[in-house]
Amino acid sequence: MYKNVFGFPIQFDEWNHQGSLPIYINSSYEFRTAYIGDKRCVMLTPTEELVTLPALKKQILKIQQIDNVPVVFALTRISNFRRKSFIENNISFMTEHQIFLPFIGTMLTNEKESQRITGKFVFSTQQLFLYYLYNNKKRLYISETKKVLPFSAMTLSRATNQLEATDLFVIAKDGVKKFIESKYTPYDLFQKIRVYLSNPVRKVGYINKKQVTEDMVFAGETALSEKTMLNPSRVTCYAISAKKIDQTLLCQELIDPNEQVRLELWAYDPKQFIDGHSADDISIVLSFNGRNDERIEEAIDELLERRLQK
Structure with a gap:
């Protein structure tokens, strides 16, 4: 050391x-x-x-x-x-x-007492964590994230600092290149950091099937059933960034499951880390936060084991 x-x-x-x-x-x-x-x-x-x-x-x-x-x-x-x-x-x-x-x-050298994080991540930090997780590298250079994540330099700096405040990451430099690194395996890292992660779903409603756009991806039980042994719901579920839809289009009532789909409005773009036709695995898992359903929990455990313990 x-x-x-x-x-x-x-x-x-x-x-x-x-x-x-x-x-x-x-x-x-x-x-x-x-x-x-x-x-x-x-x-x-x-x-x-x-x-x-x-x-x-x-x-x-x-x-x-x-x-x-x-x-x-x-x-x-x-x-x-x-x-x-x-x-x-x-x-x-x-x-x-x-x-x-x-x-x-x-x-002795001066070192500012670090501020431990006590609440949830802001969503920019959550996205930075997801990018680190999906990057499949122990060390992630900040310069790489600038090319992928839609953040300003200030937002990226704050997100990096918030990750560091968890004590689960080391932020250091390789020459002049700043990087993020964690000593934990992906599965252990997710279990430790999960307390800081939020449900990305901000609002839920229904739209007509004809209103589905290319900005929407499978989410919810639809996505989970595609990735696990879970039986699919009768009503197809999609997700979209809350910034990319006129929310007045949402209907709060399911009237005809043959003509409507469920639509989740997310705090960030569910296509950011898209996996096939579905939102990314971890965000899907987080979208079920607060749901007490044994069959969902079993499917989530199956998905996490496959995704993080490769």
Whole structure:
């Protein structure tokens, strides 16, 4: 993770004393032996949220009773409050931008406390995530997204920052080229990020079959039945961007299923990531948010497994 500190190379090795630790400590970190210059230490990478300071100090003591060397916490980021607390209590830590290693010296750089996202993504961020997912590459260069997504530079920058705020992505540079990267598999990434994703459907109604246009694609149960073992609904369902239709054309009542189709108006263009004649798989899954139907849930599980666990 880190190549050098103060010019000293860092080398990693296994740390094989986990079996001597209580289970609650063993399961909370990934352990490695680290050699920083000529100093050996134990480096802990948290696998869950850090505990309170008093509990943390007890954990350090238990580790040092087994291996009496400095304990260093390798963190993605650290809040201003916890940084101050660690320094005051002589607890070593490292992030990509800040280092506090009192057993060899101290180096701190300014790092703004990141703002963790607490609500849903804006739809531009949701589209950026979908593009990353469908790109099938671990690393996505921002310059590529500019050619595909209909965003201004400012909108794209905000969407990138919002992805980073989830702690599920790393935003970095390869030379001068900025990129997005996640360490998770597509399936795990979707399960972790799903809480931030929204149902793209803004409004639903019915139109006459003769009013179907080329801007409309299959959606809802129609699309889901094409991709899974779900039996299709009698009424065909389409989706279209809410910006591409006169909403006064919508009828709120299904009068004749032989003459009408169901139409979903989406917050973004369902043709953006089109899959054949249907909207993209993940957006279709999200369009069922709030539906409590066992047969739909089974079909969604089938679709996600096929799409994300390839």
